[in-house]
Amino acid sequence: MRTIRVSEMIDKQKFNRFHLQILLSCIFIIICDGYDMFMLGAILPSLMTEWKITAVEAGLLAAMLCLE
Structure with missing residues (x-):
């Protein structure tokens, strides 16, 4: 039987x-996967102002989006 060494x-x-x-x-694929988190970080301060939510609520929102 012939032996094949995969590492070689x-x-x-x-x-x-x-x-x-x-x-x-x-x-x-890595770039596309990271793009949504980049956009969330860029948009989240504007959403906090417009929706009048606290930093804790925004963190919870971001955590729920990461689980998706």
Whole structure:
């Protein structure tokens, strides 16, 4: 029976176009995932003023949005 060592096989691989596509896809996913939290942080002070809510209530709102 032939033994395959995965770590050696990975070490021998060269970085090619496929790996670049995977890397760029992962970066895009991470950016999209973080965008909603960035926008919440930018908009939350305006919402607090307009809705007349306290910082505790705004924190609770933000926590509930993070769980979604």
